[in-house]
Amino acid sequence: MSSQAEGHSLHISQQFNVELEEVKGHMMEMGGVVEKQLADALESVVTSNSNLGLKVSRDDDEIDSLEMQIDEECSLIIARRQPAASDLRLVLAIIKTIRDLERIGDESSKIAKMAVKLSEEGEIPSLFVEFKNIGAKVQRMVSMSLNAFARFDAEAALEITKADLEVDMEYRSAMSSMITYMTEDPRSITRVLNILWALRALERIGDHAKNIAEHVVYLVQGKDVRHEKLE
Amino acid sequence: MSSQAEGHSLHISQQFNVELEEVKGHMMEMGGVVEKQLADALESVVTSNSNLGLKVSRDDDEIDSLEMQIDEECSLIIARRQPAASDLRLVLAIIKTIRDLERIGDESSKIAKMAVKLSEEGEIPSLFVEFKNIGAKVQRMVSMSLNAFARFDAEAALEITKADLEVDMEYRSAMSSMITYMTEDPRSITRVLNILWALRALERIGDHAKNIAEHVVYLVQGKDVRHEKLE
Numbered sequence: 001m002s003s004q005a006e007g008h009s010l011h012i013s014q015q016f017n018v019e020l021e022e023v024k025g026h027m028m029e030m031g032g033v034v035e036k037q038l039a040d041a042l043e044s045v046v047t048s049n050s051n052l053g054l055k056v057s058r059d060d061d062e063i064d065s066l067e068m069q070i071d072e073e074c075s076l077i078i079a080r081r082q083p084a085a086s087d088l089r090l091v092l093a094i095i096k097t098i099r100d101l102e103r104i105g106d107e108s109s110k111i112a113k114m115a116v117k118l119s120e121e122g123e124i125p126s127l128f129v130e131f132k133n134i135g136a137k138v139q140r141m142v143s144m145s146l147n148a149f150a151r152f153d154a155e156a157a158l159e160i161t162k163a164d165l166e167v168d169m170e171y172r173s174a175m176s177s178m179i180t181y182m183t184e185d186p187r188s189i190t191r192v193l194n195i196l197w198a199l200r201a202l203e204r205i206g207d208h209a210k211n212i213a214e215h216v217v218y219l220v221q222g223k224d225v226r227h228e229k230l231e
Numbered sequence: 232m233s234s235q236a237e238g239h240s241l242h243i244s245q246q247f248n249v250e251l252e253e254v255k256g257h258m259m260e261m262g263g264v265v266e267k268q269l270a271d272a273l274e275s276v277v278t279s280n281s282n283l284g285l286k287v288s289r290d291d292d293e294i295d296s297l298e299m300q301i302d303e304e305c306s307l308i309i310a311r312r313q314p315a316a317s318d319l320r321l322v323l324a325i326i327k328t329i330r331d332l333e334r335i336g337d338e339s340s341k342i343a344k345m346a347v348k349l350s351e352e353g354e355i356p357s358l359f360v361e362f363k364n365i366g367a368k369v370q371r372m373v374s375m376s377l378n379a380f381a382r383f384d385a386e387a388a389l390e391i392t393k394a395d396l397e398v399d400m401e402y403r404s405a406m407s408s409m410i411t412y413m414t415e416d417p418r419s420i421t422r423v424l425n426i427l428w429a430l431r432a433l434e435r436i437g438d439h440a441k442n443i444a445e446h447v448v449y450l451v452q453g454k455d456v457r458h459e460k461l462e
Protein backbone atom coordinates (compact mmCIF):
# COMPACT_ATOMS: atom_id res chain seq x y z
CA MET A 1 0.00 0.00 0.00
CA SER A 2 1.89 2.98 -1.23
CA SER A 3 -0.60 5.65 -0.18
CA GLN A 4 -3.58 6.00 2.07
CA ALA A 5 -5.91 6.48 -0.88
CA GLU A 6 -4.80 3.27 -2.49
CA GLY A 7 -5.12 1.49 0.82
CA HIS A 8 -8.68 2.74 1.08
CA SER A 9 -9.71 1.67 -2.38
CA LEU A 10 -8.00 -1.67 -1.83
CA HIS A 11 -9.99 -2.00 1.36
CA ILE A 12 -13.25 -1.30 -0.42
CA SER A 13 -12.48 -3.67 -3.21
CA GLN A 14 -11.40 -6.41 -0.80
CA GLN A 15 -14.61 -5.93 1.14
CA PHE A 16 -16.52 -6.20 -2.12
CA ASN A 17 -14.73 -9.41 -3.03
CA VAL A 18 -15.60 -10.80 0.36
CA GLU A 19 -19.28 -10.02 -0.29
CA LEU A 20 -19.18 -11.61 -3.73
CA GLU A 21 -17.48 -14.72 -2.37
CA GLU A 22 -20.02 -14.87 0.42
CA VAL A 23 -23.05 -14.74 -1.83
CA LYS A 24 -21.48 -17.29 -4.14
CA GLY A 25 -20.87 -19.47 -1.07
CA HIS A 26 -24.52 -19.18 -0.08
CA MET A 27 -25.56 -20.23 -3.55
CA MET A 28 -23.26 -23.29 -3.32
CA GLU A 29 -24.76 -24.14 0.08
CA MET A 30 -28.23 -23.89 -1.41
CA GLY A 31 -26.96 -26.19 -4.17
CA GLY A 32 -25.91 -28.73 -1.53
CA VAL A 33 -29.37 -28.64 0.09
CA VAL A 34 -31.02 -29.13 -3.31
CA GLU A 35 -28.71 -32.06 -4.16
CA LYS A 36 -29.67 -33.73 -0.87
CA GLN A 37 -33.39 -33.20 -1.66
CA LEU A 38 -32.98 -34.79 -5.05
CA ALA A 39 -31.04 -37.76 -3.63
CA ASP A 40 -33.70 -38.31 -0.95
CA ALA A 41 -36.52 -37.97 -3.49
CA LEU A 42 -34.95 -40.64 -5.72
CA GLU A 43 -34.39 -42.94 -2.75
CA SER A 44 -37.97 -42.49 -1.57
CA VAL A 45 -39.22 -43.72 -4.96
CA VAL A 46 -36.95 -46.74 -5.43
CA THR A 47 -37.30 -47.94 -1.81
CA SER A 48 -41.02 -47.01 -1.65
CA ASN A 49 -40.27 -45.08 1.52
CA SER A 50 -43.30 -42.85 2.04
CA ASN A 51 -41.90 -41.32 5.24
CA LEU A 52 -38.84 -40.10 3.42
CA GLY A 53 -41.13 -38.91 0.61
CA LEU A 54 -43.19 -36.85 3.05
CA LYS A 55 -40.06 -35.39 4.61
CA VAL A 56 -38.71 -34.26 1.21
CA SER A 57 -41.95 -32.55 0.22
CA ARG A 58 -41.97 -30.72 3.57
CA ASP A 59 -38.34 -29.57 3.33
CA ASP A 60 -39.07 -27.65 0.13
CA ASP A 61 -39.86 -24.55 2.22
CA GLU A 62 -36.25 -24.29 3.36
CA ILE A 63 -35.09 -24.08 -0.26
CA ASP A 64 -37.69 -21.43 -1.04
CA SER A 65 -36.49 -19.21 1.78
CA LEU A 66 -32.84 -19.71 0.80
CA GLU A 67 -33.70 -18.49 -2.68
CA MET A 68 -35.43 -15.36 -1.43
CA GLN A 69 -32.58 -14.60 0.96
CA ILE A 70 -29.84 -14.94 -1.68
CA ASP A 71 -31.90 -13.00 -4.23
CA GLU A 72 -32.15 -10.17 -1.69
CA GLU A 73 -28.38 -10.30 -1.04
CA CYS A 74 -27.76 -9.98 -4.78
CA SER A 75 -30.09 -6.96 -5.11
CA LEU A 76 -28.31 -5.28 -2.22
CA ILE A 77 -24.90 -5.88 -3.76
CA ILE A 78 -26.02 -4.35 -7.06
CA ALA A 79 -27.60 -1.36 -5.33
CA ARG A 80 -24.70 -0.66 -2.95
CA ARG A 81 -21.63 -1.77 -4.89
CA GLN A 82 -22.75 -0.99 -8.43
CA PRO A 83 -20.63 -3.77 -9.89
CA ALA A 84 -19.60 -3.63 -13.54
CA ALA A 85 -18.45 -6.10 -16.17
CA SER A 86 -17.56 -9.54 -14.80
CA ASP A 87 -18.67 -8.75 -11.24
CA LEU A 88 -22.11 -7.78 -12.49
CA ARG A 89 -22.24 -10.88 -14.66
CA LEU A 90 -21.45 -12.97 -11.57
CA VAL A 91 -24.27 -11.42 -9.54
CA LEU A 92 -26.76 -11.78 -12.41
CA ALA A 93 -25.67 -15.39 -12.98
CA ILE A 94 -26.25 -16.11 -9.29
CA ILE A 95 -29.76 -14.57 -9.44
CA LYS A 96 -30.59 -16.86 -12.38
CA THR A 97 -28.94 -19.95 -10.92
CA ILE A 98 -30.76 -19.84 -7.59
CA ARG A 99 -34.02 -19.72 -9.54
CA ASP A 100 -33.03 -22.92 -11.35
CA LEU A 101 -31.96 -24.49 -8.04
CA GLU A 102 -35.33 -23.60 -6.54
CA ARG A 103 -37.07 -25.29 -9.48
CA ILE A 104 -34.90 -28.40 -9.00
CA GLY A 105 -36.02 -28.47 -5.36
CA ASP A 106 -39.61 -28.11 -6.52
CA GLU A 107 -39.37 -30.95 -9.02
CA SER A 108 -37.66 -33.11 -6.37
CA SER A 109 -40.58 -32.57 -4.07
CA LYS A 110 -42.94 -33.61 -6.89
CA ILE A 111 -40.92 -36.82 -7.26
CA ALA A 112 -41.20 -37.38 -3.51
CA LYS A 113 -44.99 -36.93 -3.69
CA MET A 114 -45.09 -39.61 -6.38
CA ALA A 115 -43.15 -41.90 -4.01
CA VAL A 116 -45.89 -41.43 -1.42
CA LYS A 117 -48.58 -42.25 -4.01
CA LEU A 118 -46.65 -45.25 -5.30
CA SER A 119 -46.33 -46.69 -1.81
CA GLU A 120 -50.09 -46.27 -1.35
CA GLU A 121 -51.25 -47.49 -4.76
CA GLY A 122 -48.63 -50.15 -5.35
CA GLU A 123 -45.26 -49.99 -7.05
CA ILE A 124 -44.07 -51.55 -10.29
CA PRO A 125 -40.45 -52.54 -9.60
CA SER A 126 -39.70 -53.54 -13.20
CA LEU A 127 -40.23 -49.92 -14.27
CA PHE A 128 -37.85 -48.61 -11.63
CA VAL A 129 -34.72 -49.77 -13.45
CA GLU A 130 -34.90 -47.05 -16.11
CA PHE A 131 -36.04 -44.51 -13.55
CA LYS A 132 -32.96 -45.27 -11.40
CA ASN A 133 -30.58 -44.98 -14.35
CA ILE A 134 -31.99 -41.68 -15.50
CA GLY A 135 -32.09 -40.45 -11.89
CA ALA A 136 -28.39 -41.20 -11.41
CA LYS A 137 -27.50 -39.36 -14.62
CA VAL A 138 -29.57 -36.32 -13.72
CA GLN A 139 -28.01 -36.22 -10.25
CA ARG A 140 -24.62 -36.19 -11.88
CA MET A 141 -25.66 -33.34 -14.17
CA VAL A 142 -26.77 -31.23 -11.20
CA SER A 143 -23.55 -31.84 -9.34
CA MET A 144 -21.45 -31.18 -12.47
CA SER A 145 -23.24 -27.89 -13.06
CA LEU A 146 -22.56 -26.72 -9.50
CA ASN A 147 -18.90 -27.75 -9.75
CA ALA A 148 -18.60 -25.89 -13.04
CA PHE A 149 -19.99 -22.77 -11.36
CA ALA A 150 -17.68 -23.13 -8.36
CA ARG A 151 -14.65 -23.34 -10.63
CA PHE A 152 -15.94 -20.99 -13.37
CA ASP A 153 -15.30 -23.85 -15.77
CA ALA A 154 -17.05 -23.18 -19.09
CA GLU A 155 -15.76 -26.38 -20.71
CA ALA A 156 -17.19 -28.61 -18.01
CA ALA A 157 -20.42 -26.65 -18.45
CA LEU A 158 -20.60 -27.59 -22.13
CA GLU A 159 -20.23 -31.27 -21.19
CA ILE A 160 -23.53 -30.98 -19.33
CA THR A 161 -25.37 -29.95 -22.48
CA LYS A 162 -24.21 -33.22 -24.02
CA ALA A 163 -25.30 -35.21 -20.96
CA ASP A 164 -28.74 -33.60 -21.30
CA LEU A 165 -29.13 -34.99 -24.82
CA GLU A 166 -28.42 -38.50 -23.46
CA VAL A 167 -30.99 -38.07 -20.73
CA ASP A 168 -33.58 -36.97 -23.30
CA MET A 169 -32.93 -40.12 -25.33
CA GLU A 170 -33.23 -42.45 -22.34
CA TYR A 171 -36.33 -40.59 -21.28
CA ARG A 172 -38.01 -41.27 -24.60
CA SER A 173 -37.12 -44.94 -24.44
CA ALA A 174 -38.46 -45.20 -20.86
CA MET A 175 -41.66 -43.48 -21.99
CA SER A 176 -42.30 -46.06 -24.65
CA SER A 177 -41.71 -48.97 -22.20
CA MET A 178 -44.33 -47.41 -19.96
CA ILE A 179 -46.85 -46.98 -22.74
CA THR A 180 -46.40 -50.64 -23.66
CA TYR A 181 -46.85 -51.64 -20.01
CA MET A 182 -50.10 -49.65 -19.73
CA THR A 183 -51.48 -50.97 -22.99
CA GLU A 184 -50.85 -54.56 -21.88
CA ASP A 185 -52.29 -54.03 -18.40
CA PRO A 186 -54.79 -51.15 -18.38
CA ARG A 187 -55.46 -51.64 -14.66
CA SER A 188 -51.91 -50.37 -14.07
CA ILE A 189 -52.51 -47.00 -15.78
CA THR A 190 -52.84 -44.86 -12.65
CA ARG A 191 -49.72 -46.39 -11.11
CA VAL A 192 -47.66 -46.17 -14.27
CA LEU A 193 -48.66 -42.51 -14.65
CA ASN A 194 -47.13 -41.84 -11.22
CA ILE A 195 -43.78 -43.14 -12.39
CA LEU A 196 -44.24 -41.25 -15.64
CA TRP A 197 -44.73 -37.95 -13.80
CA ALA A 198 -41.69 -38.65 -11.66
CA LEU A 199 -39.71 -39.32 -14.82
CA ARG A 200 -40.99 -36.10 -16.37
CA ALA A 201 -39.81 -34.23 -13.27
CA LEU A 202 -36.36 -35.80 -13.68
CA GLU A 203 -36.21 -34.62 -17.28
CA ARG A 204 -37.03 -31.09 -16.09
CA ILE A 205 -34.29 -31.26 -13.49
CA GLY A 206 -31.86 -32.15 -16.26
CA ASP A 207 -33.03 -29.04 -18.14
CA HIS A 208 -32.41 -26.85 -15.09
CA ALA A 209 -28.91 -28.30 -14.65
CA LYS A 210 -28.32 -27.38 -18.29
CA ASN A 211 -29.58 -23.87 -17.61
CA ILE A 212 -27.09 -23.51 -14.74
CA ALA A 213 -24.32 -24.68 -17.04
CA GLU A 214 -25.36 -22.02 -19.53
CA HIS A 215 -25.22 -19.34 -16.85
CA VAL A 216 -21.62 -20.45 -16.20
CA VAL A 217 -20.72 -20.08 -19.87
CA TYR A 218 -22.33 -16.62 -19.97
CA LEU A 219 -20.38 -15.71 -16.85
CA VAL A 220 -17.02 -16.92 -18.13
CA GLN A 221 -17.28 -15.98 -21.79
CA GLY A 222 -19.70 -13.06 -21.48
CA LYS A 223 -21.67 -14.84 -24.17
CA ASP A 224 -25.23 -16.09 -23.99
CA VAL A 225 -25.29 -19.68 -25.29
CA ARG A 226 -28.75 -20.55 -24.09
CA HIS A 227 -30.47 -20.81 -27.39
CA GLU A 228 -27.54 -21.83 -29.54
CA LYS A 229 -27.64 -25.21 -31.17
CA LEU A 230 -25.00 -27.62 -29.92
CA GLU A 231 -22.42 -28.50 -32.56
CA MET B 232 -34.62 24.47 -16.09
CA SER B 233 -33.29 27.11 -13.73
CA SER B 234 -29.60 26.41 -14.27
CA GLN B 235 -27.44 24.53 -16.68
CA ALA B 236 -26.44 21.97 -14.03
CA GLU B 237 -30.04 21.16 -13.21
CA GLY B 238 -30.79 20.99 -16.89
CA HIS B 239 -28.00 18.50 -17.30
CA SER B 240 -29.07 16.25 -14.45
CA LEU B 241 -32.66 16.48 -15.64
CA HIS B 242 -31.41 15.52 -19.04
CA ILE B 243 -29.59 12.46 -17.67
CA SER B 244 -32.54 11.38 -15.61
CA GLN B 245 -34.95 11.90 -18.51
CA GLN B 246 -32.64 9.90 -20.72
CA PHE B 247 -32.61 7.17 -18.08
CA ASN B 248 -36.40 7.15 -17.88
CA VAL B 249 -36.56 6.85 -21.62
CA GLU B 250 -34.27 3.81 -21.46
CA LEU B 251 -36.33 2.21 -18.71
CA GLU B 252 -39.57 2.82 -20.61
CA GLU B 253 -37.96 1.43 -23.72
CA VAL B 254 -36.84 -1.82 -22.17
CA LYS B 255 -40.22 -2.21 -20.49
CA GLY B 256 -41.80 -1.62 -23.91
CA HIS B 257 -39.63 -4.33 -25.43
CA MET B 258 -40.73 -6.72 -22.70
CA MET B 259 -44.39 -5.92 -23.43
CA GLU B 260 -43.79 -6.51 -27.14
CA MET B 261 -42.21 -9.85 -26.34
CA GLY B 262 -45.30 -10.53 -24.22
CA GLY B 263 -47.48 -9.85 -27.26
CA VAL B 264 -45.48 -12.28 -29.40
CA VAL B 265 -45.76 -14.94 -26.69
CA GLU B 266 -49.53 -14.41 -26.36
CA LYS B 267 -49.87 -14.90 -30.10
CA GLN B 268 -47.82 -18.12 -29.93
CA LEU B 269 -50.03 -19.46 -27.16
CA ALA B 270 -53.24 -18.57 -29.05
CA ASP B 271 -51.95 -20.25 -32.22
CA ALA B 272 -50.80 -23.31 -30.27
CA LEU B 273 -54.26 -23.73 -28.73
CA GLU B 274 -55.94 -23.27 -32.08
CA SER B 275 -53.64 -25.80 -33.73
CA VAL B 276 -54.76 -28.42 -31.19
CA VAL B 277 -58.50 -27.85 -31.25
CA THR B 278 -58.68 -27.52 -35.03
CA SER B 279 -56.09 -30.30 -35.61
CA ASN B 280 -54.21 -27.90 -37.82
CA SER B 281 -50.78 -29.43 -38.21
CA ASN B 282 -49.50 -26.63 -40.46
CA LEU B 283 -50.24 -24.05 -37.79
CA GLY B 284 -48.65 -26.40 -35.23
CA LEU B 285 -45.45 -26.60 -37.28
CA LYS B 286 -45.39 -22.82 -37.68
CA VAL B 287 -45.68 -22.25 -33.91
CA SER B 288 -42.88 -24.65 -33.09
CA ARG B 289 -40.65 -22.91 -35.66
CA ASP B 290 -41.43 -19.40 -34.39
CA ASP B 291 -40.03 -20.23 -30.95
CA ASP B 292 -36.59 -19.02 -32.10
CA GLU B 293 -37.87 -15.46 -32.41
CA ILE B 294 -38.91 -15.48 -28.75
CA ASP B 295 -35.54 -16.88 -27.69
CA SER B 296 -33.68 -14.09 -29.43
CA LEU B 297 -36.02 -11.43 -27.98
CA GLU B 298 -35.22 -12.76 -24.51
CA MET B 299 -31.47 -12.60 -25.05
CA GLN B 300 -31.71 -9.11 -26.51
CA ILE B 301 -33.79 -7.69 -23.64
CA ASP B 302 -31.63 -9.46 -21.06
CA GLU B 303 -28.60 -7.76 -22.59
CA GLU B 304 -30.35 -4.36 -22.54
CA CYS B 305 -31.08 -4.85 -18.83
CA SER B 306 -27.45 -5.73 -18.03
CA LEU B 307 -26.29 -2.62 -19.88
CA ILE B 308 -28.72 -0.40 -17.97
CA ILE B 309 -27.50 -1.76 -14.64
CA ALA B 310 -23.84 -1.39 -15.64
CA ARG B 311 -24.14 2.12 -17.08
CA ARG B 312 -26.91 3.72 -15.05
CA GLN B 313 -26.39 2.00 -11.71
CA PRO B 314 -30.06 2.25 -10.83
CA ALA B 315 -31.12 2.09 -7.17
CA ALA B 316 -34.29 1.27 -5.25
CA SER B 317 -37.41 1.05 -7.43
CA ASP B 318 -35.55 1.51 -10.73
CA LEU B 319 -33.31 -1.44 -9.90
CA ARG B 320 -36.34 -3.48 -8.85
CA LEU B 321 -37.91 -2.70 -12.23
CA VAL B 322 -34.88 -3.88 -14.16
CA LEU B 323 -34.55 -7.05 -12.08
CA ALA B 324 -38.28 -7.74 -12.45
CA ILE B 325 -37.93 -7.41 -16.23
CA ILE B 326 -34.98 -9.84 -16.25
CA LYS B 327 -37.10 -12.39 -14.38
CA THR B 328 -40.27 -11.78 -16.38
CA ILE B 329 -38.68 -12.28 -19.80
CA ARG B 330 -37.43 -15.64 -18.54
CA ASP B 331 -40.98 -16.64 -17.67
CA LEU B 332 -42.20 -15.35 -21.03
CA GLU B 333 -39.57 -17.40 -22.79
CA ARG B 334 -40.75 -20.49 -20.88
CA ILE B 335 -44.36 -19.74 -21.89
CA GLY B 336 -43.22 -19.62 -25.52
CA ASP B 337 -41.42 -22.92 -24.98
CA GLU B 338 -44.46 -24.63 -23.50
CA SER B 339 -46.62 -23.22 -26.31
CA SER B 340 -44.34 -24.81 -28.85
CA LYS B 341 -44.66 -28.12 -26.96
CA ILE B 342 -48.44 -27.80 -27.24
CA ALA B 343 -48.10 -27.12 -30.96
CA LYS B 344 -45.95 -30.25 -31.35
CA MET B 345 -48.69 -32.27 -29.71
CA ALA B 346 -51.14 -30.80 -32.25
CA VAL B 347 -48.96 -32.16 -35.04
CA LYS B 348 -48.89 -35.60 -33.38
CA LEU B 349 -52.61 -35.55 -32.75
CA SER B 350 -53.38 -34.80 -36.37
CA GLU B 351 -51.14 -37.72 -37.39
CA GLU B 352 -52.28 -40.25 -34.81
CA GLY B 353 -55.91 -39.24 -34.60
CA GLU B 354 -57.69 -36.82 -32.31
CA ILE B 355 -60.21 -37.42 -29.53
CA PRO B 356 -62.62 -34.47 -29.80
CA SER B 357 -64.51 -35.33 -26.60
CA LEU B 358 -61.37 -34.68 -24.59
CA PHE B 359 -60.84 -31.27 -26.20
CA VAL B 360 -63.66 -29.61 -24.25
CA GLU B 361 -61.74 -29.48 -20.99
CA PHE B 362 -58.54 -28.64 -22.81
CA LYS B 363 -60.24 -25.64 -24.47
CA ASN B 364 -61.68 -24.39 -21.17
CA ILE B 365 -58.37 -24.61 -19.37
CA GLY B 366 -56.61 -23.10 -22.36
CA ALA B 367 -58.91 -20.06 -22.34
CA LYS B 368 -58.33 -19.55 -18.61
CA VAL B 369 -54.58 -19.81 -18.92
CA GLN B 370 -54.58 -17.37 -21.83
CA ARG B 371 -56.48 -14.93 -19.66
CA MET B 372 -53.95 -15.38 -16.84
CA VAL B 373 -51.06 -14.57 -19.18
CA SER B 374 -52.76 -11.47 -20.50
CA MET B 375 -53.76 -10.35 -16.97
CA SER B 376 -50.20 -10.74 -15.75
CA LEU B 377 -48.84 -8.60 -18.59
CA ASN B 378 -51.50 -5.93 -17.98
CA ALA B 379 -50.67 -5.94 -14.28
CA PHE B 380 -47.00 -5.36 -15.14
CA ALA B 381 -47.84 -2.58 -17.64
CA ARG B 382 -49.88 -0.73 -15.00
CA PHE B 383 -47.76 -1.76 -11.96
CA ASP B 384 -50.97 -3.11 -10.48
CA ALA B 385 -50.20 -5.36 -7.51
CA GLU B 386 -53.86 -6.06 -6.75
CA ALA B 387 -54.60 -7.36 -10.21
CA ALA B 388 -51.47 -9.48 -9.82
CA LEU B 389 -52.89 -11.12 -6.71
CA GLU B 390 -56.05 -12.05 -8.64
CA ILE B 391 -53.90 -14.18 -10.90
CA THR B 392 -52.72 -16.30 -8.00
CA LYS B 393 -56.38 -17.12 -7.35
CA ALA B 394 -57.01 -17.93 -11.02
CA ASP B 395 -54.06 -20.33 -10.85
CA LEU B 396 -55.74 -22.31 -8.07
CA GLU B 397 -58.83 -22.71 -10.28
CA VAL B 398 -56.73 -23.91 -13.20
CA ASP B 399 -55.05 -26.47 -10.93
CA MET B 400 -58.45 -27.81 -9.89
CA GLU B 401 -59.75 -28.11 -13.44
CA TYR B 402 -56.48 -29.69 -14.45
CA ARG B 403 -56.91 -32.43 -11.88
CA SER B 404 -60.45 -33.10 -13.01
CA ALA B 405 -59.38 -33.26 -16.66
CA MET B 406 -56.60 -35.65 -15.68
CA SER B 407 -59.03 -38.08 -14.12
CA SER B 408 -61.34 -37.98 -17.19
CA MET B 409 -58.36 -38.92 -19.30
CA ILE B 410 -57.32 -41.77 -17.05
CA THR B 411 -60.87 -43.14 -17.24
CA TYR B 412 -60.80 -42.82 -21.02
CA MET B 413 -57.52 -44.72 -21.29
CA THR B 414 -58.63 -47.45 -18.91
CA GLU B 415 -61.80 -48.01 -20.94
CA ASP B 416 -60.01 -47.97 -24.27
CA PRO B 417 -56.34 -48.95 -23.88
CA ARG B 418 -55.76 -48.59 -27.61
CA SER B 419 -56.21 -44.84 -27.11
CA ILE B 420 -53.36 -44.53 -24.59
CA THR B 421 -50.78 -42.99 -26.92
CA ARG B 422 -53.25 -40.44 -28.26
CA VAL B 423 -54.64 -39.54 -24.84
CA LEU B 424 -51.10 -39.06 -23.56
CA ASN B 425 -50.57 -36.42 -26.26
CA ILE B 426 -53.50 -34.39 -24.93
CA LEU B 427 -52.27 -35.02 -21.41
CA TRP B 428 -48.85 -33.57 -22.22
CA ALA B 429 -50.48 -30.56 -23.84
CA LEU B 430 -52.58 -30.11 -20.73
CA ARG B 431 -49.50 -30.38 -18.55
CA ALA B 432 -47.86 -27.65 -20.63
CA LEU B 433 -50.92 -25.43 -20.08
CA GLU B 434 -50.65 -25.93 -16.33
CA ARG B 435 -47.00 -24.85 -16.51
CA ILE B 436 -47.95 -21.75 -18.47
CA GLY B 437 -50.38 -20.89 -15.69
CA ASP B 438 -47.50 -21.21 -13.22
CA HIS B 439 -45.34 -18.85 -15.26
CA ALA B 440 -48.17 -16.28 -15.46
CA LYS B 441 -48.33 -16.53 -11.66
CA ASN B 442 -44.58 -15.97 -11.46
CA ILE B 443 -44.92 -12.81 -13.56
CA ALA B 444 -47.68 -11.61 -11.24
CA GLU B 445 -45.35 -12.18 -8.30
CA HIS B 446 -42.60 -10.15 -9.96
CA VAL B 447 -45.14 -7.31 -10.23
CA VAL B 448 -45.94 -7.50 -6.52
CA TYR B 449 -42.23 -7.52 -5.67
CA LEU B 450 -41.77 -4.53 -7.93
CA VAL B 451 -44.63 -2.51 -6.48
CA GLN B 452 -44.38 -3.48 -2.82
CA GLY B 453 -40.68 -4.29 -2.63
CA LYS B 454 -41.80 -7.56 -1.06
CA ASP B 455 -41.16 -11.08 -2.28
CA VAL B 456 -44.45 -13.00 -2.19
CA ARG B 457 -43.36 -15.93 -4.23
CA HIS B 458 -43.40 -18.54 -1.55
CA GLU B 459 -46.07 -17.06 0.68
CA LYS B 460 -49.24 -19.00 1.16
CA LEU B 461 -52.34 -17.30 -0.25
CA GLU B 462 -54.75 -16.19 2.48
